[in-house]
Amino acid sequence: MNPAFSVLLFTTLSGAGYGLLAWLGIHYAWWPLPSQRDVALIPLGVGLMLATIGLSSSVFHLGKPLRAWRAFSQWRTSWLSREGVLALKTYIPALLLAWLAWRGDSGPLSHVVGILLALLSFATVACTAMIYVSLKPVPAWQHKLVLPGYLMFAALSGWLLFACTAALAPTPALVGAVLWALALAALKRSYWKDVDHLALPSRESATALEGIGKVTTFERPHTEANYLTREMGFVLARKHARKLRVIALTLFAGTPLLALILAMLLPTLANFALWVAAIAVLVGAFVERWLFFAEAKHMVTLYY
């Protein structure tokens, strides 16, 4: 599949944004932050900004951006529509929480709003993943680790950004991030291992010639490329898959580990290490998302 830049940007940035909002929500649901406004408002602002940048980039990816509002109508059947609806609904508890934080209110209402924010944020990310999981013509995306992968990436990148923006103690935050990142690395390795052995259905089945003889392509319909071969028949990244996997793992799992070691050795640099880890995880998620698209084979390629 062709990895459209806007979709990569959308899934990684809004994933991180909703992850950040989810951790903020959990934080409020569990133990309200001290009533310093900035400590709540900065992560909220950053989370909403990332989610909004991601959503806008996904809108500009459309052929008709001005009609984007129509995408909120078909939530009964379409995961894309569900994602749009939930993405928008997440703004309600987020803005409500901003208002409560502004007033310094940390009463029971902030607990409830926090729970709502966390649930809606994770549900939005889950819908993003389900858009891909539900596509039968792309077997790699139907893998059972796709949904947990999306959620864990959102949680990891969101957690590091939350730790940065809410000024949490850097070293304990990094310990959590490293454990999470190692689990995520194991998940991705297992996904990649399975995807490498995944076969599409046969060309014979695609052409109604099953059991009649082995089918090989003799001539394409047209001499030139078309929408299908450009969008679904993307091959560039499969060529570099090995290297890109190592790069992704180094960025999203290796760098947090190094950052943690740095923070423990030189506590004065702990905050710096936390930022480095947060940015590396975001870039690593971007590379991983690129592979997620580029490595996935669409069944229409059977015809070509």
Next chain:
Amino acid sequence: MTALPAPAQKKLGLVIDLDTCVGCHACAVACKEWNAGGIAGPLTDEDPYGKAPFGVWFNRVHSYEVAGIENAESEIGKGLVASGATPAMTVHFPRSCLHCEEPACVTVCPTGASYKRAEDGIVLVDEDKCIGCKLCSWACPYGAREYSAVEGVMKKCTLCIDRIYNEQLDEIERQPACVQACPTRARHFGDLGDPESDVSKLVAARGGRDLLPELGYKPVNKYLPPRPRRGAALSAPGDAANTNESLDTGALSPMLRWLDRVLSR
């Protein structure tokens, strides 16, 4: 709504005969011609006379090489012809929308632009509602939907809905443009929901097949597999290359001998 309607009695669709298709692309061209001006139009081509023409086609005709097989081992040969083999052959394969009974392209649509008609099962795009997110084309394993970057919306086969119900046309012309254009009658149009219709009988008689049935999209269009050949034998690979014909140039007329010399250079 992108929710699917209750299954209809009427299932309009095509039956494509892979035995008689000669791969002339007349269906694809007739389709492009009609639909460029029909309700699905325009079918814009980018750089049409340039180096890399790029555009939307609802029909694309592929050509495949099918290896030879002993009829006793072939799924179509088994019941029909006991002996002999079907030699390697070229099969031309027109590909277009199959108007599935379970079209995932419809249910994934976030706007309701894609829909399946309750009355006859035709799958259509309402281009005024389409936002051009391309998700429907990802959901289709058959490559039936193509995106037009110029129009910013998704395009697909309409089963020539503006022909088949068009009372301005003579009754005999009320069929899809691809069916009418086919010089070998490899394409048949009709109601596949009615077991008594000509197309249903044809499918039953020739063992019509679904494409990628394992996905469960339940395509309405059916493909008739090539008939097994009789009396042929499978040649061992490389046979044709090994037969070296010898030519006695002395027996040729001077004119042909000169030609042979020139061509042999």
